[in-house]
Amino acid sequence: MTLYGVGLGPGESDLVTVRGKRILEGADVVYSPGRLSRSVALDHVEADVIGxxxxxxxxxxxxxxxxxxxxxSEVAPVAADGTAAFVTLGDPNVYSTFGHLRRILDAFHPEVDVEVVPGVSAVTAFATALGVEIDAGAGLALREAAGGKSPIGPDRQILFKVTDAPATHEGLVEAGYDVTYGRRLFMEQGETLVTPNPADVAERDYYTLAYAERRGLEKDRPTAFDGVAGESDVDNEEVSTGD
Ligand SMILES: C[S@@+](CC[C@H](N)C(=O)[O-])C[C@H]1O[C@@H](n2cnc3c(N)ncnc32)[C@H](O)[C@@H]1O
Incomplete structure (x- = not known):
């Protein structure tokens, strides 16, 4: 009946959402495109369910x-007769292999319903791991920096696929950015690393990102609640935006 694209989050099995876990536990077959996603999925389902x-x-x-x-063609009959899940790290709709599968199913197997269960993406998880606060009103661009590229323009950028950190770093610093690197954030496998030094992440590892922020950026961080009485007011939708 349905193929679920399930986002597993960045790589620690307890960062799978409650909904994602429920879908995985009820699936007839759980397909995984890679070793890391498989290892996270295996914390939630038995090995014989993995396709x-x-x-x-x-x-x-x-x-x-x-x-x-x-x-x-492998997934379609399983999803047509029952429930199949296809897992991806992070979110299935963010720079993910799941899009290929969905497009082909739409074109050649329209009988299969496809639903997505969003996951915690590295796009947001990086902020906690790197201790970055994206203030209300601030912009944040998602770019790719494979092959030593140094995309510039926006004041704050999260860069995926950092495969040559020293080359990327050089371009960004020259263009006036401060840069922090994050490797294997919230991941069970491999060592997590957060560093401003590109030499620390010079060795190529696919699960490396960077946060670049224009140097000297004015941070207009209001102490808005200084004059507001009581913590409960802070949660009040009339005071905050609720976001
Ligand atoms: C093809 S994208 C997949 C993104 C994923 N769908 C998501 O929503 O997070 C892979 C890139 O995301 C970044 N990435 C994903 N997970 C990461 C993690 N746990 N730690 C550091 N970088 C990560 C890396 O830059 C990597 O090259």
Missing amino acids: DLDFPMTRDPEKLRNAWKEAA
Whole structure:
């Protein structure tokens, strides 16, 4: 009946949402595109529920398209007769492989309903891990920095796919940014690292991001509640925006 795209969060199994866990526990088959997502899923379901999908290690678009078509043909009958789940780290709709599967299912297996269970994305988890506060009213751009790229422009940027931190760092610092790197944040496997030093994360690891903030950015952080009596008022929707 349904294929659920389930976001597992950044990589610690207790950061899976309650809804995600419920869907995984009720699924006939749980498909996973990689080793890390599989290991998180295995904290919630038995190994015999995990379905195998083969993805070639290639950037060739034709080969990848064929692999996704095959994956869709494998998943579709399971989802048509019961409940299947496809897990991704973070959120299934943020820079994720799930989009390929959904598009192919829409085109070739329209009988399968697809639903998404959002997950805690690295886009938001980074803020806690790096001790960053994105104030109300501030902008935050999500960009890619693969291959040593240094995207510039917005005052605050979260950069995914930092594969050559020293090269990315050079460009960003020259353009006037302060940069902090985060590696394997909230992840069970591998060592978590938070550092302003690109040399610490020079060795390539796919699960590396960076937060770049324009140097000397004015922070207009009001002490708005200084004059407001009582903590309960802070939660009052008339006082705060509720966000
Ligand atoms: C293809 S994107 C997937 C994003 C994922 N769907 C999400 O919502 O977080 C992969 C990139 O996200 C970043 N990333 C994802 N999880 C991370 C983590 N736990 N720690 C650090 N970076 C992470 C890295 O920059 C990595 O190259």
